[in-house]
Amino acid sequence: MIITHTSDRVAVLRAEDIRLSVYQVxxxxxxxxxxxxxxxxxxQVSSGTSIGLVGxxxxxxxxxxxxxxxxxxxxxxxxxxxxxxxxxxSLKSLRAFRRTVQYVPQDPASSLDPRMTVEQLxxxxxxxxxxEGQHSMRVREALARVxxxxxxxxxxxxxxxxxxxxxxxxxxxxxxxxxxxLADEPVSGLDLPLRNQVLGVLQMLISDQGLGVLFVSHDxxxxxxxxxxxxxxxxxxxVEEGPTQQILESPQHEVTRALNAARLTPGVIAx
Numbered sequence: 001m002i003i004t005h006t007s008d009r010v011a012v013l014r015a016e017d018i019r020l021s022v023y024q025v026x027x028x029x030x031x032x033x034x035x036x037x038x039x040x041x042x043x044q045v046s047s048g049t050s051i052g053l054v055g056x057x058x059x060x061x062x063x064x065x066x067x068x069x070x071x072x073x074x075x076x077x078x079x080x081x082x083x084x085x086x087x088x089x090s091l092k093s094l095r096a097f098r099r100t101v102q103y104v105p106q107d108p109a110s111s112l113d114p115r116m117t118v119e120q121l122x123x124x125x126x127x128x129x130x131x132e133g134q135h136s137m138r139v140r141e142a143l144a145r146v147x148x149x150x151x152x153x154x155x156x157x158x159x160x161x162x163x164x165x166x167x168x169x170x171x172x173x174x175x176x177x178x179x180x181x182l183a184d185e186p187v188s189g190l191d192l193p194l195r196n197q198v199l200g201v202l203q204m205l206i207s208d209q210g211l212g213v214l215f216v217s218h219d220x221x222x223x224x225x226x227x228x229x230x231x232x233x234x235x236x237x238x239v240e241e242g243p244t245q246q247i248l249e250s251p252q253h254e255v256t257r258a259l260n261a262a263r264l265t266p267g268v269i270a271x
Contacts, residue, residue: 018047018082018179018212020068020101025077027063027236037063038074039236047179047212050202052223052244054216054259055233061216064233065184068214069103070094091128099129102173106185108165111172112157118143118168119153122175131176142175145209146201163194167201174205180212181205187222199225220263224248232256 027038037060045051055061066072067079070086079086086097105111112121122139125131131138140150146167157165166186173181183202187195203226205211215226223230224244231241234255240247251257 018100019080020045020180020212020214021080022064022068022074023078023080025064025067025074025079027060027067027072028075037236038067040077041233041236041238042077043214043231043238045180045182045212045214048206048210050206050213050215050227050229052215052217052220052227052230053233054218054220054223054230055255056218056259059233060236061233062184065103065182065216068182069101070097095129098125099131099176100178101180101182102176102178104166104169104173104181104183104186106188108162108169109157111169112165114157116156117153118155118157118160118171121157121168122153122172125172125176129176138175138177142171145174145205146171147197161194162190163197166190166194166198170198170201170205174211178211180214182214182216184216185218186215187219188217195222202226218259220248220259232259 021044023042025038025041026036029035029037041064053061053064063072067074070079070088073088081097081100119139122142123135126135126138139153143150143152148164148167148171152160152164152168157168160168170186186202187198190198199222202213202215206213206226213226215223217223227244229242230244230247231238232247232253232255240251240253240256247256248260251260
């Protein structure tokens, strides 16, 4: 579902056909040496679906995210929302895109201004993206969607726990009612109870509210909790893709087997 606000009324629209796709995307960094970071990547995330993107450090996850967010231009291939090609541009030219596709960063401490209250933090994207409706109502709704009390609106980030701040970061993305959420290591660094809380929120948003989620992580257990499908990225290529349970139980590629081995070895965390 997408929740759209028209004056004082909230309308709920079906949105199964919202698709964010990359097709044969390539990206090369040309610094001291030429390095291919993405090599012919094709991937799609749709509203109401959840796909995990896993890989070790340096596999290309961050570059692919930046490309999906229209922050980098691919050297080859296309990024499309529905059938519209998406390229980096001005805020004005990307407003509709930013209202449809939102981002949750890995570290909320780096994205939440400690001088601002939670309400101010959630109002900011509403103003920047010229969102319709009563902004105070949308703030309250976004907090409720991530299971935070309305009293959290008056708090500042340093007054909240790590798990609460991560939920604030998710609420900040949700407040503009996107169809697609790109989540970058959203539970990294959280202890087990807080990690499970955030994963539970994401599960609810996908299953009950029809949000499409691309969940980027090196943590296969977290991906298995949230995602029905998983793609494995290595050296800029997708080397394996399929149902998450199949990826966990019968990995075909050596990179996937290595990630699984790290997951199943006590005390070892894949990086």
